Amino acid sequence: MSARHFLSLMDCTPDELVGIIRRGVELKDLRNRGVLFEPLKGRVLGMIFEKSSTRTRLSFEAGMIQLGGQAIFLSPRDTQLGRGEPIGDCAVVMSSMLDVMMIRTYAHSNITEFAASSRVPVINGLSDDLHPCQLLADMQTFLERRGSIKGRTVAWIGDGNNMCNSYIEAAIQFDFQLRVACPEGFEPNPRFVALAGDRVQIFRDPKEAVRGAHLVSTDVWTSMGQEEETARRLKLFAPYQVNRELLDLAASDVLFMHCLPAHRGEEISLDVLDDPRAVAWDQAENRLHAQKALLEFLVETGYHPA
Known part of the structure; x- marks a missing residue:
């Protein structure tokens, strides 16, 4: 089965989107009450940043950790992407080692090209077209x-x-x-x-x-x-x-x-x-909670928002 990506709001149905944000409200309540909830234990998120970031990096990295997983920060200058390795080749390799990818980039085609070769979910953390x-x-x-x-x-x-x-x-x-x-x-x-x-x-x-x-x-x-x-x-x-x-x-x-x-x-x-x-x-703050709900939805956890 091909991976489920989130490159645009149009990648979900209206009911799925409402379910995700309602789940974000629930996850926010769990955190505010100090309830430990780790459905993504052992899962790893890879984060590629071509553009600088505060909220996107913090929310995805903290969110993945709070869900029991880990996050790895990657920049083009630290990977072969910065030396001209084809995006599709990077996607094949990275998705063989990671459970989900988040990309923050300039050209939206970078994300669609990566997703086309990725066997794990890819999330648009921002592109020139969409956020x-x-x-x-x-x-x-x-x-x-x-x-x-x-x-x-x-x-x-x-x-x-x-x-x-x-x-x-x-x-x-x-x-x-x-x-x-x-x-x-x-x-x-x-x-x-x-x-x-x-x-x-x-x-x-x-x-x-x-x-x-x-x-x-x-x-x-x-x-x-x-x-x-x-x-x-x-x-x-x-x-x-x-x-x-x-x-x-x-x-x-x-x-x-x-x-x-x-x-x-x-x-x-x-x-x-x-x-x-x-x-x-x-x-x-809700970047954290909504994205935790999105990660839970995309990564295979058995949870499906209603």
Whole structure:
């Protein structure tokens, strides 16, 4: 039987995704109560990082250890990947020694190519196209605070980047309406927009996008690998800063999320993370719990979320 991969939210059914985030809530409760739960004892996670990371590395490494397994950190400069060994060849060898792989990279094709030759599950820890693990944490955070997100309205403010693309996939899978406010020329990938149909609307005015929204989310204006564009982006995106006044236009019970790291004074005002509507710290912690549920789901443990 071929391995089950998680390269995109579309790799699971809607029911499986809901089951995973609900399981994340359960695993969070177990940890908060100090209950030892080690279903992945003896299993090993390999982690390939081409991009730097704080939350992704901590959450996967700590999560695997808490589930009773171990995690190995790999960077291209420490492996033959950095010397030009074909990705498929690396996948064959690594998957013969490991139980699950997580890859954080630039080109999404690196992950799909690795997965095609891997005999163990491969997880997308972030690519230039998508960041599905972050969306699991975001959806868990909303579920804990407000219940089901089905039928709600979400506003994405800023760059139509990999996070925005994953929010589009989330709109499809979790059945909510997504409004994207971005400057012209910085729209999300048209392929994802087309897939979502009438679930996604593109706005130029962030005030229109957030009006009545139940969740508002944003990200940095300059992603890794775009540093030479910083000055231009700061000017273009200035009207898209999320601040308390903008959140006041949203629903009275709105939540504000940011996948972090945040650049205060740029995509967010200096004080918005201190606003009671902001849940970025819970959101960051939930990377740990949602990914533990994902690891449990993908690795052969006999557990199947309902």
